[in-house]
Amino acid sequence: MAKAFEQVLARIEEAIATEGLKVGDRLPGERQLAEQLSVSRASVREALRALSTLGVVSSQVGRGPDAGAVLTSRPGAALAGLVRLNLGLDAFSMREVIGARLMIEQWAAVQAAHLKSGTAEMARAIDAMDRAAGPEEFVAGDIAFHLALVAAAGNRLTTAVLEALRASVHRYAIAAVVRLGDTSGLQEGHRLILRAVEDGDAGGAVTAVTAHLAYAYPE
Amino acid sequence: MAKAFEQVLARIEEAIATEGLKVGDRLPGERQLAEQLSVSRASVREALRALSTLGVVSSQVGRGPDAGAVLTSRPGAALAGLVRLNLGLDAFSMREVIGARLMIEQWAAVQAAHLKSGTAEMARAIDAMDRAAGPEEFVAGDIAFHLALVAAAGNRLTTAVLEALRASVHRYAIAAVVRLGDTSGLQEGHRLILRAVEDGDAGGAVTAVTAHLAYAYPE
DNA sequence: ATGAGGTGTATGGTCTGACCATACCCTGAT
């Protein structure tokens, strides 16, 4: 049997999807939901807390005799996917994850090249990867490099988004390292990116990022 | 007194920030946290549920005598920011939100132009804005347009990210409508974007998106 | 001394039942 918390989440998602709930509509109250799903109110509350953390619903005390949490976001595939992503359940294909990464890193490369920032952190990450004792350390260095690149763009929000993708990216990154026996190609890509940023060569940086990700994650 | 749930969240964030916790380190157990913060275990669990929803920590049953949730994400500004964004507490500047939007929508415009997709949805949103009775409907149409643009890129993940930014974007969008007495400029921008996508003109689409957002959110 | 295997124990996950302050609804008095 699946965990109670996940049951509740799935049922609420399903209800939103199938019952055509619109933004502003109300879900049943916590006690009512608990009874319908045969779980405790505590589990319902945890599920609602997760959804409210994702900005899907929002609750208010009082509200009199009428019901519970309000839908604050549009239902649909994107919503369900976002929930799954954040829960690590993963509804996105590798293609989508890599696509989003490509978008963020190409953009960041342009910003970083203009600002000529973050080069020290990137260099440090490359060094760490050279000195890495095992695959774990190597992957950690890789993550540090790409995080440094995006952070160099100076927008904490996009950095946070990449950070949020960490779990998925990490898994794929490990797969890549395992697949490629030789890691020198990855490091070469990193060095090309770093050099383009140092030179302030935005076009070159985009090209380098694109090539690097294509190399690491071939179609 | 602040709500118990928020207290716990703040204290955990603070602990991560000030105690130099690293990825893989463990937080105290739920019962211990509850006692330290003088709240019930249920409140602690809700806070941890929120953090785990954001991918900040992860829990496992068992774990023997040693402690609780594991840090699964890098601490620091980006982390705290992500938490605040998702909780609607807002740690990002308007500049950062708009910057992220620009990144996503420029990228989406290129993809959409190549695929020549999503034009029907965008056209529908433009019509809805023309027929809008009040500011609320107008803003709803605006959101629908930009969501359609990003969805046209065919990557549910990036769509989900824009969806996640909805709350912040929405607020700024309202501000923009209020500021601009005349909304024809916004609609004109939408039409330019739509036309470029229909023509498969990637460069023109990027230019149109950039101009439109610069118009809606002047520096 | 060393390894395998069993046991103890604290953990996260869940449930029950209770209390509080709040916000809505409805009634009744004006």
Next chain:
DNA sequence: ATCAGGGTATGGTCAGACCATACACCTCAT
């Protein structure tokens, strides 16, 4: 017709309990 006030269901919080699990430790045979 309007307004004041109580009734009531709500979300937020708490206390205490039980379960299955996974680690740490101890025992015992080798």
